[in-house]
Amino acid sequence: MxxxxxxxxxxxxxxxxxxxxxxxxxxxxxxxxxxxxxxxxxxxxxxxxxxxxxxxxxxxxxxSLPKMQAELAALRASVPSSASASTFISQLNATATATGVKVSTMTLGDAQAYAPPATAAGSGEAASAEASSAATATPTPSATATASTPAVPAAPVTVTDSAITALNFSVIPVSVSVKGEFAQALAFVKGVQANPRLFLIDSISSSIETAASADSGGVAETPSWTFSGSVYVLSDAGQKATSSTPTNG
Incomplete structure (x- = not known):
């Protein structure tokens, strides 16, 4: 190379x-x-x-934010963060005036801590056992027809929220007595249910009060209605709702 x-x-x-x-x-x-x-x-x-x-x-x-804010404001007015007894009493008085009834007494009790409802486990097991025995039972022939036992309706399922506790939710008992005719009392209840503050009525009683009539000299009968129930307070965690004192109107 x-x-x-x-x-x-x-x-x-x-x-x-x-x-x-x-x-x-x-x-x-x-x-x-x-x-x-x-x-x-x-x-x-x-x-x-x-x-x-x-x-x-x-x-x-x-x-949709304005709509959600309006809904939130309505819910806060329905279940406020404090007792707001004066506001609630003003709403009741305004409703009484609008419907023509006369408030005789109005009582707000002390706020009570919320207690979640207990679940009836025993009743559920008993119902399950009854259903099982009914399903396995063998019918016996009979010459005559017999009426079947009506089924017992099941109790509704209790729904709770873990965010609602005794620390932030309180129940205030309320009792309101008014005088007026049936139609006026019914209008008063409807008006109370339509108010911004939630007032859950769970008891209604009525009576007839008699008094001497100054015009006719006879006896005048006036229906009296008592509505009992509760209002609610949802405060921040760790805070207790302020309690109100009994008030007579």
Whole structure:
């Protein structure tokens, strides 16, 4: 092999070595960085797409925000964070005036801590046992038809919320006695139920009061109605609702 051909061969090998070194030392890192940048760009675009979707959802919810705020205000007025006895009494007096009844007495008791209703586990087991025995019982032939025992309706399921506890929820007993005719008393109850403050009436009693009539000289009979129930207070956790003192109107 001549010297020139050897030099050319060495030059070619050196060129290949330089090209390979340049690729691995210069080009390959750039390709790796480009690939990483492309992956980062795809990740950012995916994140931007998720953010745009969330913003669209929030914009849709923002359209109903005034309605939800109005509903929240109505619920807060229905079950306030304090006893607000004076406001409640004013509502009752306004309703009495509008319906034509006369308030004779109005009593608000002390606030009582809420106690969740106990679940009747025993009754459920008993009902299950009765159903099982009824299902396995073998009917006996009879010549005469007998009336079947009517099924006992099941009690409704009690629904509770773990966020409502004795620390933040209170019950205030209320009793209101009014004088007026039946139609007036019925209008008074309807008006009370329509008031902003929730007043749950669970007991109604009536009586007839007699008094001497100044006009005719005889005896006048006036129906008297007593409505008993409760109002409620939902305060912040750890705070107790302020209690009210009995008030006669």
């Amino acid at each position: 001549s010297r020139n051909r050897l030099m050319l061969l060495l030059a070619a090998v050196a060129a290949l070595a330089i090209a390979a070194g340049g690729f691995f030392l210069g080009v390959q890192p750039q390709l790796d960085r480009a690939t990483a940048a492309k992956a980062d760009r795809a990740s950012v675009e995916a994140g931007n797409s998720t953010t745009r979707t969330e913003l669209g959802r929030l914009r849709e919810q923002a359209k």
